[in-house]
Amino acid sequence: MAAPAHRPTTHQPRRLSEAAAFLGVAAPAEDPELTGIAQDSRRAQPGDLYVARPGEFAHGAQFADKARANGAVAALTDEAGQEDCVRAGLPTLVVGDPRQLLGTISAWVYGDPADALTLLGITGTNGKTTTSYLVDAALRAAGNGTGLIGTIETRIGDDVEVSARTTPEAPDLHALFAVMRERGVTAATMEVSSHALTLGRVDGVRFDVAGFTNLSQDHLEIHGDMESYYAAKASLFGKDRAQLGVVNVDDAAGALLAAEAEIEIVTVSPSGDPAANWRASDVALEPTGVAFDVHGPDDTRLRVSLGIPGEFNVANGLVAVAMLHAVGIDGAAIVRGLATATVPGRMERIQAGQAFTAIVDYAHTPDAIERVLATVRPLTEGRVIAVVGCGGDRDQSKRPLMGAAAANGADVAVITDDNPRSEDPAAIRAAAIAGAKGRAEVVEIGGRREAIGWALDTARQGDTVVVLGKGHELGQEIAGIVHPFDDRQVVLEQLRRMEERS
Ligand SMILES: CC(=O)N[C@H]1[C@@H](OP(=O)(O)OP(=O)(O)OC[C@H]2O[C@@H](n3ccc(=O)[nH]c3=O)[C@H](O)[C@@H]2O)O[C@H](CO)[C@@H](O)[C@@H]1O[C@H](C)C(=O)N[C@@H](C)C(=O)N[C@H](CCC(=O)O)C(=O)O
Ligand SMILES: Nc1ncnc2c1ncn2[C@@H]1O[C@H](COP(=O)(O)OP(=O)(O)OP(=O)(O)O)[C@@H](O)[C@H]1O
Numbered sequence: 001m002a003a004p005a006h007r008p009t010t011h012q013p014r015r016l017s018e019a020a021a022f023l024g025v026a027a028p029a030e031d032p033e034l035t036g037i038a039q040d041s042r043r044a045q046p047g048d049l050y051v052a053r054p055g056e057f058a059h060g061a062q063f064a065d066k067a068r069a070n071g072a073v074a075a076l077t078d079e080a081g082q083e084d085c086v087r088a089g090l091p092t093l094v095v096g097d098p099r100q101l102l103g104t105i106s107a108w109v110y111g112d113p114a115d116a117l118t119l120l121g122i123t124g125t126n127g128k129t130t131t132s133y134l135v136d137a138a139l140r141a142a143g144n145g146t147g148l149i150g151t152i153e154t155r156i157g158d159d160v161e162v163s164a165r166t167t168p169e170a171p172d173l174h175a176l177f178a179v180m181r182e183r184g185v186t187a188a189t190m191e192v193s194s195h196a197l198t199l200g201r202v203d204g205v206r207f208d209v210a211g212f213t214n215l216s217q218d219h220l221e222i223h224g225d226m227e228s229y230y231a232a233k234a235s236l237f238g239k240d241r242a243q244l245g246v247v248n249v250d251d252a253a254g255a256l257l258a259a260e261a262e263i264e265i266v267t268v269s270p271s272g273d274p275a276a277n278w279r280a281s282d283v284a285l286e287p288t289g290v291a292f293d294v295h296g297p298d299d300t301r302l303r304v305s306l307g308i309p310g311e312f313n314v315a316n317g318l319v320a321v322a323m324l325h326a327v328g329i330d331g332a333a334i335v336r337g338l339a340t341a342t343v344p345g346r347m348e349r350i351q352a353g354q355a356f357t358a359i360v361d362y363a364h365t366p367d368a369i370e371r372v373l374a375t376v377r378p379l380t381e382g383r384v385i386a387v388v389g390c391g392g393d394r395d396q397s398k399r400p401l402m403g404a405a406a407a408n409g410a411d412v413a414v415i416t417d418d419n420p421r422s423e424d425p426a427a428i429r430a431a432a433i434a435g436a437k438g439r440a441e442v443v444e445i446g447g448r449r450e451a452i453g454w455a456l457d458t459a460r461q462g463d464t465v466v467v468l469g470k471g472h473e474l475g476q477e478i479a480g481i482v483h484p485f486d487d488r489q490v491v492l493e494q495l496r497r498m499e500e501r502s
């Protein structure tokens with residue numbers, strides 16, 4: 001269950017009549033004071049304006065009575081929702097498309113709190129969470145009170161809670177900014193998912209700097225094709241969305257974006273393309289991390305060390321460095337911050353005295369699986385054993401590609417379940433196995449615990465077991481129920497059992 005919605009306490013409340021004037025619509029006779037805003041009845045709080053909008057499954061107006069019971073004092077809806085909101089006893093404003101106004105009105109209710117923060121946003125298929133942790137660590141090293149919003153957790157200064165989404169809906173987002181503002185946060189870093197860009201979750205936000213890591217196949221269930229997926233990501237680099245962009249031009253979509261974006265773009269090249277503004281060189285890949293030289297504008301030269309292995313993390317690190325430089329963080333703080341950053345469930349080694357390496361990672365796209373396996377291969381004397389599953393109710397066309405990436409990169413590919421959600425797990429596995437043609441022996445084991453157990457039992461001295469796809473996740477969603485499940489814990493327990501047996 002998501003944590004209760006944040007609400008600032010020191011902002012100037014608004015009146016419903018002011019909201020009507022702001023939106024240019026008729027004001028009802030009743031004119032309550034508005035202290036907050038919600039688009040989900042379950043998260044509504046006393047004094048809220050409830051925005052009742054149509055969605056994929058329902059119209060929010062169906063829940064207007066629940067929003068009122070939770071304390072909402074007024075509604076903003078469309079014509080279709082008007083009757084239900086009025087019947088629920090809420091003075092109601094009617095607009096053409098409430099979803100489209102959600103960001104603007106949320107920012108307005110809290111007095112544009114994002115304006116008080118230095119805001120850094122990161123998009124891309126893979127690497128958003130990792131890059132955001134690197135950026136946040138360096139902002140803190142430079143003495144900032146920071147906020148962090150993303151897949152794993154939401155942080156306001158030292159307060160941390162588990163996130164429900166990568167990018168929250170606009171009312172929650174602006175409330176978070178407002179709480180950050182009143183708690184003295186000066187810089188906030190956030191992941192901007194393609195869902196968020198498509199669904200207007202960051203409307204009303206203008207980033208000081210936006211970063212782009214890469215684009216590869218994912219989420220075609222919402223975007224339809226790669227062109228639309230690219231367009232969603234690229235929209236973060238529009239004039240009203242960001243002041244400056246930092247783009248990885250080693251990535252083909254990044255190169256396109258750098259060429260066509262309407263805002264100023266700073267380019268980064270992890271492979272060291274001399275034409276890029278920021279370049280990496282002298283990369284040292286270690287089992288526990290990666291180090292590289294950074295060459296930037298004005299003869300900037302830094303030696304950066306990350307405690308997260310993987311050549312792909314050079315790209316994340318370089319994007320982070322250029323974003324930090326863009327908001328005025330000095331090189332020493334950048335180096336200090338990046339050296340201390342850790343990201344839960346990303347290339348995380350699990351150790352219980354075993355004679356082989358065990359790693360939990362969040363790779364859940366074909367590209368990420370390929371890169372992670374390419375990272376562990378040269379660090380492994382023996383076999384690479386990969387445990388992989390594909391999520392249900394998500395892009396179906398990535399499943400055979402994930403199977404192929406596992407079969408090409410590993411010696412043994414154990415195809416298992418990863419959040420089947422509403423789908424038949426066996427059918428999902430079959431789709432992955434259909435593509436799993438390559439060097440690896442392919443083994444199908446449905447239950448994830450059994451699959452992990454088998455992989456660890458099979459491993460011998462010098463092998464590496466990589467358990468992919470869930471990283472930091474704490475549950476396995478099967479048929480609408482989230483069962484507690486933590487890959488890191490499951491691996492550790494199994495390793496300890498093996499230790500006891502030996
Ligand atoms: C595409 C999407 O994000 N859909 C989310 C959305 O659905 P929806 O807008 O169509 O809403 P709906 O369920 O039809 O309901 C309509 C309206 O009624 C409201 N409502 C609904 C039920 C209720 O009891 N009370 C209530 O007020 C809803 O808040 C909404 O305003 O609102 C639903 C409930 O409010 C969410 O469960 C649902 O999340 C989906 C399932 C989800 O999980 N989205 C994921 C994929 C997502 O957003 N992921 C991205 C990217 C991840 C990545 O980085 O790869 C993310 O940013 O996290
Ligand atoms: N720059 C990168 N290029 C390719 N793969 C990467 C990169 N960075 C990380 N990965 C892989 O992708 C996985 C997810 O990384 P991370 O959580 O940082 O990405 P994300 O974009 O936040 O993902 P999500 O959209 O699911 O939140 C990592 O565990 C790793 O396997």
Ligand SMILES: N[C@H](CCC[C@H](N)C(=O)O)C(=O)O
Pocket residue numbers: 166364390391392394418419469470473
């Ligand atoms: N943000 C991604 C995470 C996927 C993680 C994987 N465990 C899965 O369930 O597919 C999504 O919601 O599609």
Ligand SMILES: [Mg+2]
Pocket residue numbers: 128129150151152166191
């Ligand atoms: Mg993420």
